[in-house]
Amino acid sequence: MDIILLGPPGAGKGTQATRLQDEHGMVQLSTGDMLRAAVKAGTPIGLQAKAVMEAGELVSDEIVSGLIGEKLDELGPDTPVIFDGYPRTAAQAESLDVLLSTRGRTLDHVIELDVDEDALVERITGRFTCASCGEGYHDRFKQPVVEGTCDKCGSHEFKRRPDDNEETVRTRMAEYRAKTAPILPIYEARGIVSRVDGMASMDAVNSAIEAILKPA
Numbered sequence: 001m002d003i004i005l006l007g008p009p010g011a012g013k014g015t016q017a018t019r020l021q022d023e024h025g026m027v028q029l030s031t032g033d034m035l036r037a038a039v040k041a042g043t044p045i046g047l048q049a050k051a052v053m054e055a056g057e058l059v060s061d062e063i064v065s066g067l068i069g070e071k072l073d074e075l076g077p078d079t080p081v082i083f084d085g086y087p088r089t090a091a092q093a094e095s096l097d098v099l100l101s102t103r104g105r106t107l108d109h110v111i112e113l114d115v116d117e118d119a120l121v122e123r124i125t126g127r128f129t130c131a132s133c134g135e136g137y138h139d140r141f142k143q144p145v146v147e148g149t150c151d152k153c154g155s156h157e158f159k160r161r162p163d164d165n166e167e168t169v170r171t172r173m174a175e176y177r178a179k180t181a182p183i184l185p186i187y188e189a190r191g192i193v194s195r196v197d198g199m200a201s202m203d204a205v206n207s208a209i210e211a212i213l214k215p216a
Contacts, residue, residue, distance in 0.1 A: 001026070001080040001213065002105055004087070006184070007113030008176040010124040010169065011198045012205060016113070017082045019206050024213075027075060031085040034067045035059065045070060065095040077104055093183045109212060110187040113198030113205065120199075121169050131157035 001024075005013045017028040038046030039053075045066045049059050068086060075081065087093040100107060126139035132155035137144060145151050150158075187193045196208040 001108045002083070002100065003081075003109040003111060003213070004083045004107065004187075005111055005113070006180065007198055008115060008120065009172045010120050011113040011115045012202065013084050013113060015202055016205060016209060017084055020082055020209070023210075024080065026080045026082050028082045028084055029068060029071055029086065031064055031067065034071060035064070038067055038070075043070070061089065061091050061095060065092065065099060068096070069099050072099060072103055072105070087183055088180050090183055090186065093186050107187075107192065110184070110193045111209060111212060112184065112193065112195045114195045115198040117170070117173050120173070121166050124164050124169050125166055127164060128158050128160045130155050131159045 003026075005017060007013050014028075014030075017026075017030075020026045021028055035046075035049055039050045040046070045063055049063050049067075052059050052063065064086060068083075072081070083096070087096050096107070122140070123138070126141070127136060128138070129136050130150040130153060133150060133153040135150055135152040136142070137158070148156055150156075184193060194212045196205055196212070198205060200208070
């Protein structure tokens with residue numbers, strides 16, 4: 001089973017993908033992580049990507065699709081995958097069709113985590129983590145039991161991501177709507193798109209996704 005998880009940054013795709021990996025043995029293909037790994041490993045495509053990035057240019061669809069193809073070949077045909085961050089455009093959606101069909105794969109589901117922009121801004125701008133163990137917290141939804149002390153490791157040092165600010169979050173949302181959302185009609189025409197309330201609890205979102213993957 002191959003699926004696409006869609007949603008703007010902060011919608012919870014990473015959290016849900018981790019659960020699907022644990023529960024179904026699926027492999028999350030995050031293009032950002034794969035790109036960094038290929039550059040670090042010095043693979044042929046990684047070297048191409050490094051040269052492009054060092055020139056201050058955007059990595060092409062061809063390079064990104066090449067990364068996906070390499071990973072699919074490495075995993076083999078029987079490993080179910082979750083596409084996260086790909087495809088982002090109509091051109092990439094067409095490339096994915098080719099990548100899958102030439103490997104005897106089919107796309108089973110496209111699941112969009114539907115979010116409210118204002119609520120998402122609050123969710124992202126309020127989050128912080130323990131600088132020692134990485135345990136996650138939130139100004140409103142999950143404060144440490146003892147103020148200033150990590151519940152997990154007892155550290156007193158916390159940090160926030162510098163890009164977790166309202167302006168950046170709204171810019172990401174606008175980019176998602178402009179570039180990624182237009183691919184939905186492609187998959188809606190095939191009848192494989194489902195939407196889940198991404199603002200629900202993590203368990204509720206997981207249950208909704210499970211219901212889509214294993215319909216009664």
